[in-house]
Amino acid sequence: MPNNQLPKLFIPGPVDIAPETYEAMCQSMMGHRGGDFEALYSSIQPGLKKILGTDRPVYLSTSSAWGVMEGAIRNLVQKKVLNLCCGAFSDKWFGVAQSCDKEAEKIQVEWGQPIDPAAVRAKLAEGGFDTVTLVHNETSTGVMNDLAGIAAVVKEFPGVLLVVDTVSSLSAVPVEMDDLGIDVVLAGVQKAFALPPGLTIFAISEAALERAAGTSGRGYYFDFIEFEKNAVKNNTPSTPAVSLLYALKHKVDSIMEEGLDARFARHAQLNGMIHAWLTKHGFEHFAPAGFRSKTLTTIANNQNIDVPGFIKALRQKHHILINGGYGKIKGTTFRISNMGNESVESMQELIDALDDVVVDFL
Numbered sequence: 001m002p003n004n005q006l007p008k009l010f011i012p013g014p015v016d017i018a019p020e021t022y023e024a025m026c027q028s029m030m031g032h033r034g035g036d037f038e039a040l041y042s043s044i045q046p047g048l049k050k051i052l053g054t055d056r057p058v059y060l061s062t063s064s065a066w067g068v069m070e071g072a073i074r075n076l077v078q079k080k081v082l083n084l085c086c087g088a089f090s091d092k093w094f095g096v097a098q099s100c101d102k103e104a105e106k107i108q109v110e111w112g113q114p115i116d117p118a119a120v121r122a123k124l125a126e127g128g129f130d131t132v133t134l135v136h137n138e139t140s141t142g143v144m145n146d147l148a149g150i151a152a153v154v155k156e157f158p159g160v161l162l163v164v165d166t167v168s169s170l171s172a173v174p175v176e177m178d179d180l181g182i183d184v185v186l187a188g189v190q191k192a193f194a195l196p197p198g199l200t201i202f203a204i205s206e207a208a209l210e211r212a213a214g215t216s217g218r219g220y221y222f223d224f225i226e227f228e229k230n231a232v233k234n235n236t237p238s239t240p241a242v243s244l245l246y247a248l249k250h251k252v253d254s255i256m257e258e259g260l261d262a263r264f265a266r267h268a269q270l271n272g273m274i275h276a277w278l279t280k281h282g283f284e285h286f287a288p289a290g291f292r293s294k295t296l297t298t299i300a301n302n303q304n305i306d307v308p309g310f311i312k313a314l315r316q317k318h319h320i321l322i323n324g325g326y327g328k329i330k331g332t333t334f335r336i337s338n339m340g341n342e343s344v345e346s347m348q349e350l351i352d353a354l355d356d357v358v359v360d361f362l
């Protein structure tokens with residue numbers, strides 16, 4: 001079981017893990033080429049399909065999200081990819097596409113701004129693209145992009161596939177893969193799912209499967225065709241992280257028990273508590289209204305407080321960790337997560353601690 005040496009995490013991933021999750025992981029090991037594993041694998045599928053809003057199988061990749069993010073590029077891009085860039089993760093996807101020797105172009109907006117669907121339409125209309133990448137919830141900036149709007153635009157261009165990173169949004173807000181016509185939905189489990197890192201769940205459309213079959217240089221470990229071949233047998237291409245799958249099974253069952261709508265409402269409510277806190281103390285949002293994440297809040301340091309000092313004091317006095325801003329917005333922003341298992345009670349404890357410490361810094 002976890003020791004309590006380390007602070008409780010309110011950073012936007014990895015997030016705090018429930019004791020029940022650790023307990024669920026402590027089950028006997030099994031070989032993965034047999035009935036016991038197939039039973040475990042297939043028992044998780046119905047819940048995962050509901051969470052992703054898809055009838056397609058949901059693949060389980062023993063990797064962090066970047067494995068599948070790079071894999072999507074290698075499986076799907078034959079002509080040219082359009083990377084929609086609005087923060088650290090989405091910007092990096094462009095670099096990853098180039099490092100895979102793919103032709104890539106980007107739409108770059110300033111950090112803190114969302115992607116404009118009209119700009120996507122204008123760019124795709126130039127022609128030559130066959131793939132688009134989008135980060136739904138840009139965890140570095142706290143911007144949640146207009147997934148439905150952007151998906152609808154990509155649908156206007158037959159032959160262009162849409163790949164969506166939902167690492168910090170899946171299960172916390174609706175993601176309707178089939179209804180929106182998304183071709184790849186992927187999520188690492190250490191953020192919105194509140195599981196230990198090391199596993200990524202993803203699903204791909206029939207069109208993406210067909211595209212992958214005709215793409216050379218897919219490699220092996222993230223080959224979508226290998227995932228599909230094994231999924232039909234309730235299995236994975238290579239040895240899966242079985243302990244994490246025990247945790248995933250437990251988590252998916254508990255999400256189904258909570259109910260997706262109740263889970264969405266809980267995240268919205270808890271997120272609202274942090275919004276109220278920042279307003280109360282005269283802070284501002286980094287992200288514009290209408291595009292604010294429901295799973296974390298990126299707070300603009302408009303009052304120029306000593307962010308590292310504030311974070312250190314929170315940790316020392318209250319055993320709580322928040323984040324001091326990502327990359328180039330370190331210090332000018334700070335971030336607080338409400339994703340995973342948080343409750344009104346746990347968020348209130350956080351807010352009491354924030355209130356207690358912030359007065360020394362304003």
Ligand SMILES: *Cc1c(COP(=O)(O)O)cnc(C)c1O
Nearest residue numbers: 064065066089139165167168188
């Ligand atoms: C954390 C995060 C990632 C990176 O995931 P890894 O687990 O480091 O591979 C990608 N996208 C988003 C939106 C994230 O928040």
